[in-house]
Amino acid sequence: MVRTIQRDKPPTLYHIETNEKEQLPNEVLLFTLLDDPEIGMSVSLDELERAYNSVGSVFAISRSGLVQKIESLCQDFDFLVYKDDAGIRELQFKSKPNPYKILDRYYNGY
Numbered sequence: 001m002v003r004t005i006q007r008d009k010p011p012t013l014y015h016i017e018t019n020e021k022e023q024l025p026n027e028v029l030l031f032t033l034l035d036d037p038e039i040g041m042s043v044s045l046d047e048l049e050r051a052y053n054s055v056g057s058v059f060a061i062s063r064s065g066l067v068q069k070i071e072s073l074c075q076d077f078d079f080l081v082y083k084d085d086a087g088i089r090e091l092q093f094k095s096k097p098n099p100y101k102i103l104d105r106y107y108n109g110y
């Protein structure tokens with residue numbers, strides 16, 4: 001079978017706007033991090049932003065928005081630490097709770 005290309009019609013292009021995603025709940029972002037089997041006890045900001053199926057890619061969140069979310073998460077959850085030492089930025093987990101307990105906290109308030 002041979003397909004012909006319509007040369008008179010331009011291709012449809014889509015653009016996903018990357019921004020700070022202030023409306024994205026912290027707990028939803030944290031659930032996504034905890035539920036990802038590829039994320040160990042630490043993960044670099046670059047991986048969170050750009051890796052395949054990363055939270056930055058999935059939620060189309062900008063780097064500055066991602067940093068704001070991570071810093072906010074670290075204030076709310078004592079098992080998270082954000083390090084920015086000598087240009088190396090990474091999120092560290094002291095422990096990893098059940099991701100569904102985080103969602104429960106968001107949806108049920110505890």
